[in-house]
Structures are given as C-alpha cells and as structure tokens.
Amino acid sequence: MKKQVLMAVLPLMVWGCGDPTDADNDGVADGIRDPNNVSVVVPSTPKGTVSGQVLSTTLQPIADVAVAMTIGSQPTGKSVTTDASGNFVMTDVPAGAQVLLTFSKSGFSTLRATSTVPSSAGNVPINNGNASFGPVTLTQLNGSLAVTVVTPQGRPAVGAKAVLEVDKAGSVILSNYDSVSSVVSKVYVEATADSNGILTFNGIPSGIELARLNGTYNLWIAPMDTNGDGVVDTGGYTKSYSGGSIVGSQATTLAQLNFSKPSGVGALNIEGGNVSSLKGAAETDPLRNLVRPGEPIYVYFNQPVQPGSVFVRLTDEYAKESLPVTASVNVGGYSATITPGNGIVQEGKEYNIFVRAVAAEGGSNYSRTGFFFGGDQSAPRAITIAEMRYLETERPPAVGAFQLNSTEIVYVSFSAPIAKQVGQSVQVLLGADIDGVGGMGGNSFGEIGNSSGQGFPLEMAEPTKPIQTRTPAELPVFGIQPSGYSTRYFFTYNGNALVGVDRMRVQVVFSNLAPVLGTNDVYESIWGQPINTDLELTGIIQQPPPPLP
Numbered sequence: 376m377k378k379q380v381l382m383a384v385l386p387l388m389v390w391g392c393g394d395p396t397d398a399d400n401d402g403v404a405d406g407i408r409d410p411n412n413v414s415v416v417v418p419s420t421p422k423g424t425v426s427g428q429v430l431s432t433t434l435q436p437i438a439d440v441a442v443a444m445t446i447g448s449q450p451t452g453k454s455v456t457t458d459a460s461g462n463f464v465m466t467d468v469p470a471g472a473q474v475l476l477t478f479s480k481s482g483f484s485t486l487r488a489t490s491t492v493p494s495s496a497g498n499v500p501i502n503n504g505n506a507s508f509g510p511v512t513l514t515q516l517n518g519s520l521a522v523t524v525v526t527p528q529g530r531p532a533v534g535a536k537a538v539l540e541v542d543k544a545g546s547v548i549l550s551n552y553d554s555v556s557s558v559v560s561k562v563y564v565e566a567t568a569d570s571n572g573i574l575t576f577n578g579i580p581s582g583i584e585l586a587r588l589n590g591t592y593n594l595w596i597a598p599m600d601t602n603g604d605g606v607v608d609t610g611g612y613t614k615s616y617s618g619g620s621i622v623g624s625q626a627t628t629l630a631q632l633n634f635s636k637p638s639g640v641g642a643l644n645i646e647g648g649n650v651s652s653l654k655g656a657a658e659t660d661p662l663r664n665l666v667r668p669g670e671p672i673y674v675y676f677n678q679p680v681q682p683g684s685v686f687v688r689l690t691d692e693y694a695k696e697s698l699p700v701t702a703s704v705n706v707g708g709y710s711a712t713i714t715p716g717n718g719i720v721q722e723g724k725e726y727n728i729f730v731r732a733v734a735a736e737g738g739s740n741y742s743r744t745g746f747f748f749g750g751d752q753s754a755p756r757a758i759t760i761a762e763m764r765y766l767e768t769e770r771p772p773a774v775g776a777f778q779l780n781s782t783e784i785v786y787v788s789f790s791a792p793i794a795k796q797v798g799q800s801v802q803v804l805l806g807a808d809i810d811g812v813g814g815m816g817g818n819s820f821g822e823i824g825n826s827s828g829q830g831f832p833l834e835m836a837e838p839t840k841p842i843q844t845r846t847p848a849e850l851p852v853f854g855i856q857p858s859g860y861s862t863r864y865f866f867t868y869n870g871n872a873l874v875g876v877d878r879m880r881v882q883v884v885f886s887n888l889a890p891v892l893g894t895n896d897v898y899e900s901i902w903g904q905p906i907n908t909d910l911e912l913t914g915i916i917q918q919p920p921p922p923l924p
Contacts, residue, residue, distance in 0.1 A: 421470040423492040427508030427547075429461045429478060432587040436461030437480065437513060444468075445475040461510075468492050468506075476508055483513040484544035484580065486560035512546045512588065516562065518581030520592060520621065522574040524630045526601045527609055529648040529673025529710075531572025532632055539564045539576040540593040541585065574630075585618025592616045596630055609633060629706050631675055643732065643739040648674040652745035652856070653730055661792070661860055661901035664747040668720045672713035672747070674730065679708030680741075684733040687713050692725040692792075692862065694851035695841035708735050720749045723756060723791030723901075725862065727855040746858045748792060748901045755902030759790045761862070763881060764916035770923075777917055779873040784865050785915060787833060787883065792860035792901050800832035801898060802887060806880030809870035821870060823880065828887045831868060837861035843921040860901055876915040883910045 429440045440457040444465055457463045468474065471494040478486045492506045520539065524532035545560030566574040574596075585592070596612035609632040616628070631647065644654070649665070650672050651658035658664070666672055682704055689700040699716030711732070720726065726749070731742045750756070765785040769778075779785070787803070795801075803821075810819035821830045837857055841849040873879065885898060885906050898906040 421494075421504070422466070423468050423470050423504030423506065424464060424466050425468050425474055425476070425490075425492065425506045425508065426462070426464040427476075427511055429457050429463070429509070429511045429513060432512055432514055432584050434510075437483065440478055440480045440483070440513070443477045443479070445477075446472050447474075470494050470504060474506065478511055478513060478545070480513070482516055484516060484541075484560055484562050486511060486513060486545035486547060486558065488547045488549065488558045490549050506549075508547055508549065510548060513560075514541075514544045514562075514580035514584040514588065516578045516580060518579050518584065520576045520579060520616075520628075522576075522594060522628045522630050524568050524572045524574060524596060524612070524632065525673070525675075526599070526632055527647045529675060530601075531570070532568050532596075532599060532601065532609075533570055533572060535568040535572070535574065535596055535599055535632070537566050537568070537574050537594060537596040539566070539579065540595070541579050541590060542593060543588055543590045544580055544585075546588055580618075582618050582621030586622050588618070590618050592618070592621065594630070596632065599632065601632075631710075643680065643734040643741040644677050645674045645730070645741065645743075646677045648672065650674070650728065650745055650747045652747065652858070653728070653743055655743075656856075659859060661748055661858070662752055662903055664745075664858075665750045665752050665901070666720055666747050667751045668722055668749055670720075672715070672728070673710065674713065675710045676708070676732065676734075676741075678739075679735040680704060680711070680732040681735050682708065684731075685711045686731040688729040688853060689715060689719070690727045690852045690855070692727070693838045693841045694727050694853065694855045695849055697852050698726075722749050723862075724749045725792050725858065725860065727853070729853045744853060744856045746856055748860070750791070750901060752902065755900065755904050756791060758793060758900050758904075758906055758910070760881075760883065760910050760912040761788045761790050762916060763787050763912055763914070764918040765868070765876065766918050767920050770920060777875060777877045777915075779868055779876045779915065781869050781872070783868050785831075785868055786836060786918070787864045787866070789862045789864070789910075792858070792862050793906060794860045794899055795835045795864075796897060796899070800834060802828065802830035802884045803833050803866045804830040804882045804884055805873070806882075807873045807876075809873070811871040819870075823882055828884065830884065831866040833864050833866050833883060835861050836863045836865040838863060846922045848921075877917070878913065879915055880913050881911065881915065885909055 425444065429437045431437055436459065438457055438459045438461060442455050442457065442463050444453040446452055446468065453465050455463045455465055470492055472492050473489060474492060475487060475489050488508060490506045490508065493504055524535045526532045541562035543560050544562045547558050562579055564576045564579055566576050568574050593615045594613065598607045598611045599609045600607050601609055612630050612632055614630065646654065651663035653674060685702045685704055687700050687702045689698040690696065691698065698719050700713060702711050702713045704711050725746060727744065727746050729744050733740055763785055765779050765783050768780065768783055804823045805821055806823045809821045819825060820827065839855065839857070840851045843849065886909050900906060
C-alpha cells in the first residue's frame with residue numbers, strides 16, 4: 376500500500392524539487408505534457424484565444440480591418456488587423472473573460488460584438504479555449520437616400536431635421552454557443568432639408584447591400600416650427616423602408632409632416648395644403664389661406680384619388696368668370712398641385728376655388744368650395760383705400776353732374792380684404808356741407824371735423840355674385856363661400872344733395888372706434904394686422920345704375 380502512494384506523488388515531488396519554468400505562460404510548467412492517470416495538472420492562470428474572419432456582403436475577404444478588443448473591465452485591450460484572407464487571431468486571452476470586439480475600416484460599417492472565452496481554456500482539455508467570431512459581415516458605406524419633406528401647409532419643409540438609422544449594417548455568427556452574446560451594427564446619419572425640402576443621407580449602405588442582410592432604413596423627422604412663431608406646429612414623422620424595397624429605385628421618397636393634431640381618415644377629404652378652407656368651414660383663418668403670387672396651390676388627400684378625377688375652377692372675389700388654372704395629381708394620387716395661370720394671383724386679392732375629386736377605391740366623392748388670398752404671411756401690407764364709387768339712382772344719370780343724393784349708396788374698396796368684427800361700425804366723414812347751412816367746418820353730423828365724430832356707418836358688402844351690368848343679371852361661375860373678409864364695403868348717404876363729389880375729400884375714421892365692453896375686436900387685414908389709423912381718399916367715382924329689366 377505505501378508503495379502505491381509514493382508512486383502517485385512522485386511526479387509532483389520531481390516538479391517541486393527542480394527549478395520549473397513556464398516560458399509559454401500557459402499556466403503549466405514546461406516539460407509537464409503527459410500527466411499520469413492518478414493526478415491532473417490544472418493551469419493556475421488558464422489562457423485562450425479569440426479568432427474570426429471578416430467578409431463583405433458578397434462573401435469576399437476584407438483585409439486591413441481593425442479589430443479592437445476590450446477584455447472585461449481592463450483599461451487596456453488588444454488590437455490586430457485582418458490579413459488578406461480577412462482572418463485574425465488574438466492569443467493569451469484570460470479564460471472566462473468577457474470580450475468586446477469592435478470591427479472598423481474606413482468606408483465600411485462598424486460592428487461590435489461580445490462573447491465569452493470558455494472557462495476551460497488552456498492545455499486541458501485540448502482545443503476548448505477559443506471564442507470564435509465569424510464570419511463577420513460588414514457593409515460598404517457608398518450609398519445614399521433622398522427624402523422630400525413637405526409641411527402640413529404643403530410647402531417644402533426647409534430646415535427639417537432628420538436621422539436615418541440603418542439596421543442592421545453588419546452581421547456575425549458566434550460559434551461558441553454563448554447564449555448571452557450580443558451584436559450591434561447600425562449606421563446613423565443626420566440631415567437637414569435644403570431649400571427644396573430634400574433630405575439627403577450619404578455614406579450609408581446601399582439598398583442592395585442592406586437587402587443581402589435583410590436590413591431596414593428607419594427614418595425619423597423631428598417636429599417643426601414651420602411659421603417661426605416659436606411654437607411647434609407639426610408632428611414628427613417616422614417610417615421604415617426595407618433594403619429590398621429600395622433596390623433598383625433609389626428614388627426620392629415623400630414624407631408629409633402632419634399637423635400637431637392630425638385629422639382622422641374617413642371618407643375622401645383634403646387633410647392638408649396651403650388653402651385650408653378646402654378642408655372645411657372651420658378653416659377660415661386667412662393666415663391659413665394665403666397663397667404667394669406665383670406659387671402653386673397644394674392639396675393633400677387622406678387617400679389616393681383616381682387619376683384625372685381632380686377638377687378645379689377658379690374665380691376672383693366676384694365669381695364673374697373662370698380664371699385659367701391647371702391641376703396635376705402626384706405622389707400616387709395622394710396629392711395634387713393646382714397652378715393658376717401666369718400672373719393670376721395678385722397681392723391683396725381674394726379668390727374663390729372649387730375642387731372635385733374621386734377616391735381611387737370605393738368611389739368616395741369630394742366636392743367643396745373654398746377661398747384664398749394672394750399674399751405672404753411674412754410680408755404684411757398696409758391697407759389703403761383703392762377707390763370709392765357711388766351708385767347713381769337717377770335715370771338717365773346727368774352727364775358730368777357727379778351729384779350724390781340722399782339714400783344713394785357709396786361703395787368703398789380697400790387695397791386688400793379686411794374683416795369687420797362684431798361690435799361698432801367704423802364711421803365715414805365727408806368734406807362737404809351736408810346740412811346745407813354753408814361751409815364745411817364740421818358743424819354737422821357726417822362732416823369732417825364735427826365735434827361728435829359721428830358719420831355714416833361703414834358696412835361690409837362681401838360679394839356673393841357678380842355686380843349686375845346687364846339684364847338678366849350675371850350668375851356666378853359657382854356658388855361661392857363667404858370668407859368674412861372683403862375689399863368691398865359701403866355706406867348709405869343721408870343728407871342734402873352734394874355736387875362735385877369727384878373732388879370730395881372722404882375719411883374712414885378707424886381711430887374713433889370705441890372699444891366694445893368685454894371684447895377687443897378690431898378691424899383687421901388678411902395678415903392679421905389691426906387697422907386703427909384713419910384712411911382718406913379724394914374723389915368719388917360715379918357708378919351708373921343697373922339696367923332695367
């Protein structure tokens with residue numbers, strides 16, 4: 376029995392009595408290669424390896440890829456580069472260590488992957504100490520994607536900020552059956568929309584590259600303050616495109632921003648555009664119905680419309696005759712561009728518009744009348760009096776008489792539409808001897824300078840049809856929708872007959888409006904500017920009476 380024990384411990388005694396070395400730093404004394412069947416030599420600091428291969432999406436080796444390793448929480452790591460075959464190997468890695476590998480090369484996506492070197496790494500057992508990464512696949516960053524962004528008002532969303540995420544931009548197979556391993560390979564590119572509202576994302580995997588990896592492009596557009604008032608007035612936008620859907624096209628994609636509270640989808644309807652009155656009766660704010668001269672009218676439907684089904688008619692404020700206009704359907708039927716004839720839309724003028732369309736599926740019909748104004752929200756114009764004319768009632772009118780009689784109506788046309796708010800009416804004063812006692816010193820109601828400041832109330836005469844110039848009277852091109860704004864106002868003259876009104880001084884006294892209790896209503900222009908200064912004009916034009924039936 377004693378003999379057997381001595382034989383079992385003899386190898387250990389030999390190692391302990393000599394001067395053992397571990398030159399290869401494998402945790403086993405050099406020369407101990409074949410332990411007997413009684414004792415097992417276990418490395419004191421077992422080591423392992425990490426290796427792999429890097430390929431392109433076409434499975435071609437990629438040389439000179441930098442492979443950086445972080446080992447657990449160690450402050451420094453290891454790094455190598457791939458050879459001509461795309462291979463790499465790192466030795467002397469502690470067994471059981473969690474390692475993070477970062478694969479990077481200029482012009483290619485970056486990939487990060489984690490794994491764990493087996494705890495049994497080292498000489499025993501044999502060939503069980505390697506953490507394998509591969510094949511690792513990296514995409515080339517030589518592609519681009521363009522996206523056109525439009526505001527809810529239908530204009531290019533200049534300055535829109537967006538991020539494109541490419542997921543996944545690389546792949547790796549981990550061969551050590553590590554259930555907690557993870558792989559990250561994404562590309563993020565930021566872009567800002569140019570003057571045409573186009574976002575361009577460069578330096579991304581092409582659609583073909585991404586299709587090979589079954590990856591996607593994820594687009595995020597941030598909410599915007601489109602009118603510069605400091606308040607975000609659009610929601611953001613998000614959409615995903617598969618690599619396969621982009622293959623072969625690389626076409627510009629449309630992204631339409633919604634209002635911060637987008638409308639629901641039901642029957643065919645217009646949800647956006649720069650003429651909001653086409654959305655419904657509640658969209659009458661002139662600032663949402665301003666079209667810059669020379670700019671098209673944009674409408675965006677909540678569902679595709681049938682090609683050729685969009686029918687548009689356009690008139691001026693009086694709806695007497697049709698104005699030239701064309702319409703084209705685009706973006707797969709989701710939008711239409713309406714283009715008035717050259718020079719038709721003018722600053723400070725009101726227009727009526729009729730739009731009809733039919734849904735591509737289900738046959739739902741949209742038909743609505745709206746209005747818009749020529750103008751730019753960022754460039755308000757001062758209001759002036761364009762002309763005054765009185766409606767002569769004498770038949771036939773005395774040639775050259777220009778005599779304003781009691782009960783005759785005087786029409787006041789302003790340079791741009793204005794709104795008469797609820798409350799008092801602005802007063803009109805004349806530079807004339809209204810009471811017939813001589814002089815124009817303001818000693819009578821309605822005379823400029825009278826102490827009461829009272830004159831003839833000015834009321835709105837918003838057109839609902841053309842001015843009659845023949846019998847039968849002209850009919851409107853289509854029934855028009857009142858906007859609550861008009862260039863046309865009137866007052867009824869009551870006083871002695873006045874001669875020489877073509878040279879008469881007339882004042883519209885906005886400054887004398889007394890505030891109405893509980894309100895702050897004022898006359899205002901289509902640009903939202905209050906009118907609180909007096910306006911004046913000299914000369915009233917004679918308008919002949921309408922023809923007899």
